[in-house]
Amino acid sequence: MRRSTIGLVASASVLVLSACSPEPRDPRGVAHDEVLLQVTASGQAETAPNEARFSAGVSSIAPTADAATTANNITMNKVVSSLGGFGVAKADIQTQQLTVSRIDWGPNKNKFEANNVVSVRMRAVDKAGAAISAVTQAGANVLSGPDLRVGDPEAASRSAYANAYKAARARADTYAQAANLKVARILSIRDGGSSSMPIAYETAMMDRAAPQAVAAPPPVMAGTNTSQVNVSVDFALGPK
Numbered sequence: 001m002r003r004s005t006i007g008l009v010a011s012a013s014v015l016v017l018s019a020c021s022p023e024p025r026d027p028r029g030v031a032h033d034e035v036l037l038q039v040t041a042s043g044q045a046e047t048a049p050n051e052a053r054f055s056a057g058v059s060s061i062a063p064t065a066d067a068a069t070t071a072n073n074i075t076m077n078k079v080v081s082s083l084g085g086f087g088v089a090k091a092d093i094q095t096q097q098l099t100v101s102r103i104d105w106g107p108n109k110n111k112f113e114a115n116n117v118v119s120v121r122m123r124a125v126d127k128a129g130a131a132i133s134a135v136t137q138a139g140a141n142v143l144s145g146p147d148l149r150v151g152d153p154e155a156a157s158r159s160a161y162a163n164a165y166k167a168a169r170a171r172a173d174t175y176a177q178a179a180n181l182k183v184a185r186i187l188s189i190r191d192g193g194s195s196s197m198p199i200a201y202e203t204a205m206m207d208r209a210a211p212q213a214v215a216a217p218p219p220v221m222a223g224t225n226t227s228q229v230n231v232s233v234d235f236a237l238g239p240k
Contacts, residue, residue, distance in 0.1 A: 029185075029187045030236050034185075034238045035237040035238075036236065037172055037176075037235040039175075040231070042167070042228055043163030043164030043165070044160055044228050045157065046225070046227075047150050047227065048224050049148035049222050050123070050150060050151050051125065051149045052146040052148055052149075053145055054132060054143065055117055055119050055143065056135040057117030058115070058116055058140055058142065059115050059142055060072035060115075062112055068100060068113060069114045071114070075138070076116045078138040080118065083135065088131070092123070097115055101113055120135075125222045148223070153227070157229055165189070165233065169233070172237075175237070176235075182240050184235075184236045185235070186234070187235065187236055190233075191229075
């Protein structure tokens with residue numbers, strides 16, 4: 001009978017300790033008197049492009065592959081040389097395409113076509129139009145672009161990230177005020193990634209028989225590029 005009494009006392013002690021133990025911690029970090037608010041917001045920033053990229057090439061047709069290649073090389077060297085006057089470094093010119101093939105259709109059937117296309121990065125956007133005019137005068141008959149870019153897109157997006165967070169915080173304050181609460185803490189901030197507005201990029205093949213008339217350079221308007229980012233923020237709302 002004595003052993004039984006001791007067992008009952010021990011069981012009662014366990015129940016008392018269990019009742020006094022704290023509530024399990026919320027894995028999200030919210031206290032028992034707080035409310036979790038999850039907000040996703042976006043922010044935008046506009047930046048003026050500081051690079052212009054375009055492709056310039058030469059397409060040559062001749063009775064033999066050797067003749068087509070020779071003619072193409074001569075003209076292409078003139079095209080590349082014309083870029084030197086605009087401060088384009090060799091590191092900013094990259095070969096995109098170099099092909100020689102026989103033509104199996106049309107009026108030039110059984111002749112050979114040689115193609116050489118390079119991509120060009122202009123670090124001076126205001127000279128892009130003049131550079132495009134110069135390569136066409138040098139003999140380029142294949143053009144695409146320009147693609148206007150920001151050289152450091154991460155730096156351009158920094159103000160967009162700040163705007164996104166400010167928008168999330170403003171929304172959280174609005175919810176808190178409506179619920180007669182206040183923003184107590186920030187639990188987490190998650191980067192939702194970034195995107196930029198699409199830029200038109202078209203390819204044009206010029207008539208090989210067109211006269212090489214000297215014309216005013218095409219206007220290249222830099223404008224602005226828009227960066228958009230998203231952010232998700234978890235707030236803990238508590239009593240005022």
